[in-house]
Amino acid sequence: MFRIIAIAVAAAILGTGALTAVPAAGQSDDPIARVLRQDQTAPGAPPSATHLPVAPAKAPPAPGAGPSPGSNAGASPPVVLSARIGEHEDRTRFVIELSDPVNIRTFTLTDPDRVVVDMPEVSWRLGAPPRPSGRGSVKSYRYGVFRKGNSRMVIDLTRPVRISDPLMIPPANGFGYRVVIDLFPTQRAKFNTEAGWPADLKARETDAERLTALMAESQKPTGRKVVVIDPGHGGLDSGTIGVNGMAEKDLVLAEGLNLAKALKAAGYTVHMTRDSDVFVPLPQRVAIARKLRADLMISLHADSNPDPDVTGLSIYTLSDGRSDREAAALAKRENQSDIIAGVDLSSANSPVAPILIDLAQRDTMNRSSRFAETALNQLDGVTDILARSPHRSASLAVLVAPDVPAVLIELGYLSNRADAARMNTQAWRTKVAKAITNAVDRHFAAGTSR
Ligand SMILES: [Zn+2]
Numbered sequence: 001m002f003r004i005i006a007i008a009v010a011a012a013i014l015g016t017g018a019l020t021a022v023p024a025a026g027q028s029d030d031p032i033a034r035v036l037r038q039d040q041t042a043p044g045a046p047p048s049a050t051h052l053p054v055a056p057a058k059a060p061p062a063p064g065a066g067p068s069p070g071s072n073a074g075a076s077p078p079v080v081l082s083a084r085i086g087e088h089e090d091r092t093r094f095v096i097e098l099s100d101p102v103n104i105r106t107f108t109l110t111d112p113d114r115v116v117v118d119m120p121e122v123s124w125r126l127g128a129p130p131r132p133s134g135r136g137s138v139k140s141y142r143y144g145v146f147r148k149g150n151s152r153m154v155i156d157l158t159r160p161v162r163i164s165d166p167l168m169i170p171p172a173n174g175f176g177y178r179v180v181i182d183l184f185p186t187q188r189a190k191f192n193t194e195a196g197w198p199a200d201l202k203a204r205e206t207d208a209e210r211l212t213a214l215m216a217e218s219q220k221p222t223g224r225k226v227v228v229i230d231p232g233h234g235g236l237d238s239g240t241i242g243v244n245g246m247a248e249k250d251l252v253l254a255e256g257l258n259l260a261k262a263l264k265a266a267g268y269t270v271h272m273t274r275d276s277d278v279f280v281p282l283p284q285r286v287a288i289a290r291k292l293r294a295d296l297m298i299s300l301h302a303d304s305n306p307d308p309d310v311t312g313l314s315i316y317t318l319s320d321g322r323s324d325r326e327a328a329a330l331a332k333r334e335n336q337s338d339i340i341a342g343v344d345l346s347s348a349n350s351p352v353a354p355i356l357i358d359l360a361q362r363d364t365m366n367r368s369s370r371f372a373e374t375a376l377n378q379l380d381g382v383t384d385i386l387a388r389s390p391h392r393s394a395s396l397a398v399l400v401a402p403d404v405p406a407v408l409i410e411l412g413y414l415s416n417r418a419d420a421a422r423m424n425t426q427a428w429r430t431k432v433a434k435a436i437t438n439a440v441d442r443h444f445a446a447g448t449s450r
Helices: 002-014 031-037 188-194 199-218 248-265 282-291 325-335 360-379 417-423 426-448
Strands: 079-087 092-098 105-109 114-120 138-147 150-157 161-163 167-169 177-185 226-231 269-272 296-303 314-318 391-394 406-413
Touching (some): 105 161, 226 248, 248 269, 248 296, 296 426, 360 391, 406 417
Parallel strands (some): 226 269, 226 296, 314 391
Antiparallel strands (some): 092 177, 105 114, 161 177, 167 177
């Protein structure tokens, strides 16, 4: 199932989903190519490219790029103009070209081995991002908004590496600011010792989660039923890429907004775990629903299958441990989100750890299952339903709140042409949102008359 993720990631890198070939780095002869080739002939040279000039702490804006003099500098974020990968004997070199200087921070994570490159929010304008050959240290990579104000690049590794300090080269020869990051192969033991989240970042992350939870709590109203809509993936985690190029993260956000509108019109208090293209860690999604004491959480996703003929919507509830192979594979795919985005998984609440279900959770699980059945009844005839057992259970990290009934709806298969085309129409999105709203109505009506 990892293969599917890898394909989705590769497609996400290219933006459109089309896998076009990019000439190997080093074949062209521009300043970036030259930077990439530097040190190639000197394998015995010091590992860090310290002879390259370092950008001044406060550099002037690049000519012809970024904010022009006199404009509001805070209005538009720096632009990533290009990126290159140079694969050499002794190192793999990453070069990112930017319109403005930015502070870059790197660290490594294990299980799987990754390099995380953090920076302030930037806008990515990579026409055809470079693809690694797999011979160097880079297996694949992805980038995007991590959260508002922060962008992130996550590099999947083929082997343990040591990272050089990021180097900033000032504009020259028509190029903007270039950030150079070298990855040197290193010993497994050394990599493992040095890997992990920087302590201050960990603290900031915890603060951010606490703040989100507090904001959620302050929005807790009285009287009305609270529904949390959770559009899956987002930011640098694109989810599945459809045969028509549509990214799962965009589809589920659009449908989440539709559903929010429909539910608000029906009198519910609605909160979304994300209402823009940002990444939200899985435990944070669960925390938001719990803090709000939500009466129902609806997570929206779209599936993919190696068999392009598989179609239809399906609904997942939390598994009590027993799940078939297909459901387990789906859980593995959807639970990958935090790994894809380079989130710290070292806490006890790791979504990849086995999920333990206590007795108190049974009632919540029963309510979840009841809603899943109601929703399938309402959706039948409105959209194509998965032919074989459309209500399934799996160990999904986003459904683990012990006190919030929760379902994960796989709206359809982006790997199927008909499903992907359907899900790309406003007519389909409107009627599916309406059917889910009807199901919510029936669910709560039945719940109060018990
Ligand atoms: Zn998904």
